[in-house]
Amino acid sequence: MAGRFPGDVHARYEMPLSFRVGGQLLERYVDPGARVKQGQALAQLDPADANRQLANAKAALAAAEHRLVFASQQHDRDEQQFKQNLISQLQWQQTQDNYASALAGRDQAKQQYELAQNQSRYTTLVADHNGVITSRQAEVGQVLAAGQQVFGFAWTGEREIYVDVPESRVGGIATGQAATVTLPALPSHAYAAHVREIAPAADAQSHTYLVKLSVDHPDASLQLGMTADVSLQAGNSAVAVVRIPATALFHQGEHPAVWLVNPGDSKLELRPVTVSRYGERDVLLAAGLKPGDRIVMQGVHTVSVGEKVTAVAPPHAEDAPQ
Template identity: 80%
Template sequence: MAVALLALAGCGHKAPEANAAAPVIAFPVKAADGAMAGRFPGDVHARYEMPLSFRVSGQLVSRRVDPGERVKQGELLAQLDPADANKQMSAAKAALDAAEHRLVFATQQRDRDDAQFKQNLISQLQWQQTQDNYASALGGRDQARQQYALAQDQLRYTSLMADHDGVITSRQAEVGQVLAAGQQVFGFAWSGEREIDVDVPESRVGSITLGQAAIVTLPALPGHRYAAHVREIAPAADVSSHTYLVKVQVERADAALQLGMTADVTLQTDQSALAMVSIPATALFHQGERPAVWVVRPTDSTLELRPVIVARYGERDVLLSAGLNAGECIVMQGVHAVSVGEKVSPIAPPHPEDAPQ
């Protein structure tokens, strides 16, 4: 009876498992849309934007347009006081009339002296003086003519005209203000071509190329999609934001695409980008100098250290272009506390927000 009791007591204790699975936080990875990896916010601009200003100084006496107005090529936008320019043109016209009169007299004198010199009625010195007077009168007339043309231009420059169809985007001068030559009066955007200005982080600008295709969507225009392409990439980063300005030109802009609208630019990638996967930054390990991840084998739940190729590093995630397929289970946290061949039991992250999106 004592032997039987001892046998029953021994059945109450289980022998420890030789290969107990260690719990690890692991989760299946999801495919990352390569196009979404190249998505950036931006805003709509005109292909050509510039300040408008007078080419001469003066007092602004009238302003014909306000911000937001559309104007046609050749339309008068603003006017400087033309009084001084009119006086300069009148003086230049009087100087031109006098120069032309002197040229007529010098021409007549030259013709008379030419005839008399051929008959030896005047000396060669007198004839040469007549030729010199004629040349001086001719040069004076040409100079006066140029001064008169310049005065006409100065008078024309007191009127600010639109040199292209477009829209007034801003106003920097008021009536009565004395302006210097070249001082901005209006901001002006040409009609027609539109583009999206995008600020790209320095870590991602290397993957963008000139001519790269893109799709533009706008929150204000649901259902509208515009084909576009990368037209310009800034050669240097902005000193304050350390981002690169990328200009994406819209290929068929319509009237619905208004200046200043917020836009989403999705850069198109090749088909290989569609095979990318995204993992949390905490899941990345290293095998020597190469990046790697811990993969849970589905056959026996043991760990495999697999090298991967990183396409982009983000703030909280890493985009992989090779080495890992969507659906494979990898260790998300505690990558330094596991080893090759270790048997594990995958568990979900303790906080739902830590799970990969």
Template identity: 80%
Template sequence: MAVSVLLLAGCGRKAPEAETATPVIALPVQAADGATAGRFPGDVHARYEMPLSFRVGGQLSARYVNPGDVVKKGQALAQLDPADTNNQLAAAKAALEAAEHRLLFATQQRDRDEAQFKQNLISQLQLQQTQDTYASSLAGRDQAKQQYELAQNQSRYTTLVADHDGAITSRQADVGQVLTAGQEVFGFAWSGEREVYLDVPESRIDGITVGQQAKVTLPALPNHVFAAHVREVAPAADAQSRTYLVKLTIDQPSDALQLGMTADASLQANKPVAPGIDIPATALFHQGEHPAVWVVRPADATLELRPVTIMRYGERDVLISDGLKAGERVVMQGVHTVSAGEKVAPIAPPHPEDAPQ
């Protein structure tokens, strides 16, 4: 009976359960280029973007292009009803013909009176009156000629023509609409030069100067890196966003750069900067008032809260100067849901774009 009790007691004991590892998003960190002054999101624009409009008013009778169409220089884009301008042109032409006829008659009269004056057949006063009539007729002809040329221009202006190769970016008027002179009909972007627009917060604008070098990458073109430079820095902040518009010019634009593509620009520092470790802002944890990160120990896959020294805060990342080494695995997300000594199973972010670059 004693042996049976011992056997039953032995069967009732359970083997100790292995500690369950908590899955966390953790990736190895990489050394950051010390020459990078900051990274900013942006989008691709044309070097020259402008509205297209008619120089004269009228009713829009035809539209030949739509947003997204690529057009060539000299191509007709839209047409106004030409009835009024055609009538003005016909009236100006008739006025010019009448002025030329009056000038011809005044010229003949002047020639006759000058010949008669030499023979003392007419008075000095009559000759002066004839010459005055000729001068008035000549000025009237010149004025009518200018009016005719103006009417010709007005007639040509009823056709909206592309003055450069480019693309239609927007449409602001429909057929049948009555337009005033200068009212926008299309948005237009020139072909050729491409730029990247950045919205830089006021805390970072002091480190950006005209001519500063930059590198531009695009999610849509993962295998391309474009060299660029700062062409323009806005002198004042936007009233709503309180950010400064910075324009980067792509040094060697490519046809693959499509308008509106999202971009990521890394500005090069004007002065040498010590290298550091770049981590996403979501990986930063605060131990009291001191910044820290969760590091996965490689020996046993447990977490260690390690203090770090911040070199620079960015829009989406933080540059660490001390406390981390390249290759160490750091928790990138969910830093407030883990604890020191906890055993974890590192996994990659569910979305590739969330991984540090």
């Protein structure tokens, strides 16, 4: 299907940034529009409570290690005495139990200390990739819950075009379909792109489907938020787009397939297919079938390879593959 649609530029990966622990926002080091590098500090929570927890955990670990040293020394002495029959078996078992408890206590205190170290590090929000800050949702002095968004963030690198396609036209778009992207802000540029993803359901308010196109070779001129004109190219797919009822789709493990009726002997074979879009009552296939193929519409989990069937027309014309 060929067609032109308006769109806008987005990063391939866009996500909110948030602290993994709660606390009061003490400092903010960047603002929207800032380009940041991986590992760069972006904001800081008040670290006072985390530092106290870390100090307590460190002290608990030191005490546990001291108890383990004492229990280990006692274990070595009692082991020698038990071998010489100088202490009873009950006393030796108590010593072994004390040593095991001290060892477990040290390991537990070590885990708590490492957890406290992590909690202390989490009071600094750090960029995990190179990218750009796209928005700000928190102010200095604000008390934040763990996971509450502080910044919007877009990775550097891959760029995509988002297009809202009317439901009357989305059926003719398939993943992998080629497109050409032009931008009013860059009249001398044209970018090759292809359809990467088609939303499985329409937006509840606009009743349009979000289609995402990956730009094949983006450059620094392609800025986030720019408006774009997308021209989808026709005739890219080796197999025409086919619509089938949802009841006809069979899953071979994690891979979708359909039961195809061999026109020569009316026996069934399992044909892998590529799904372009899932609907409430139908499925759009981008590859695997062509118009005119005969498939099993219902009862796909009750038949098997090589089974001979009799073709019966669907009771409703709209259920036929299109």
